[in-house]
Amino acid sequence: MAPRNASAAAIAFVTVASEQQAEAIARAVVGERLAACVNVVGPIRSIYRWQDAIEDEPEFLLLMKTRASLFPLLERRVRELHTYEVPEVIAARLDAGSAPYLAWLFESTALGPAARRTIKRRR
Numbered sequence: 001m002a003p004r005n006a007s008a009a010a011i012a013f014v015t016v017a018s019e020q021q022a023e024a025i026a027r028a029v030v031g032e033r034l035a036a037c038v039n040v041v042g043p044i045r046s047i048y049r050w051q052d053a054i055e056d057e058p059e060f061l062l063l064m065k066t067r068a069s070l071f072p073l074l075e076r077r078v079r080e081l082h083t084y085e086v087p088e089v090i091a092a093r094l095d096a097g098s099a100p101y102l103a104w105l106f107e108s109t110a111l112g113p114a115a116r117r118t119i120k121r122r123r
Helices: 019-031 068-081 099-108 113-122
Strands: 009-016 037-050 053-067 089-093
Touching: 009 019, 009 068, 009 099, 019 037, 019 053, 019 068, 053 068, 053 099, 068 089
Parallel strands: none
Antiparallel strands: 009 053, 009 089, 037 053
């Protein structure tokens, strides 16, 4: 049976340069059951240091709802699909969540045999 406590779930945060890249990554990770849902937010404005310069760029933010245990696989997949040299892929565990939503999240991220075979091929 799938875990149902909130601390077994996480939200991963990923920024990308374009709406097209956001959609491609979101569709891939939801399709592969690495995330139950991805919200695409933006455009947003990101100000950050890169190669010793202050950058100020428009980006899109992906909020990926997933199992905490899937984060390493999710991170690897995002890095495969991402165009940045060092993409932002960070996660925070949940403290609380509605029971029906968490049940749906865990059901939606249950990796079936086909997904497990795909992941093993990528390793």
